[in-house]
């Protein structure tokens with residue numbers, strides 16, 4: 001009888017010990033690996049650099065105010081409307097009947113307009129709206145190649161957004177990579193130019 005109780009106590013101790021270990025391991029994992037929610041929360045604490053003009057569109061059809069489920073990537077688009085400015089596109093997103101919007105628009109003079117907070121969902125990248133930040137890029141002509149000023153600002157912005165989320169350039173994708181749509185047109189038709197862009201982002205990050 002005494003032996004039995006002893007064994008039962010020991011097994012209870014083992015169980016408590018195992019539970020304590022599991023909790024400790026769980027807490028450790030929680031601290032070491034940020035969860036999706038914590039990655040999105042972190043975006044709320046980011047101070048935007050001076051070269052970003054924040055001009056948020058009103059909450060409505062395009063900007064729903066919904067939070068990102070995670071911050072796992074950056075999606076690049078082209079506006080598809082040659083010669084339009086960043087401001088033109090931002091104002092289009094702000095119109096009552098528009099149901100598309102992106103976090104950023106990079107303009108023809110290299111200006112960068114932010115249309116909604118980093119931690120909210122844009123309406124630009126289909127099934128990746130839930131976990132990505134989107135950038136629409138202006139272009140001078142139908143071909144869709146970015147001019148030098150626009151390109152330089154885009155590289156700077158993407159490098160900064162990678163740093164913010166501790167993402168590497170593998171997380172930087174084209175709208176084409178989500179849906180197969182020809183967007184951003186020039187960088188779908190010229191994969192070398194796309195590779196070059198990612199390389200330039202890496203170089204910018206290395207420079208700080």
Ligand SMILES: [Zn+2]
Nearest residue numbers: 077078175183
């Ligand atoms: Zn697109």
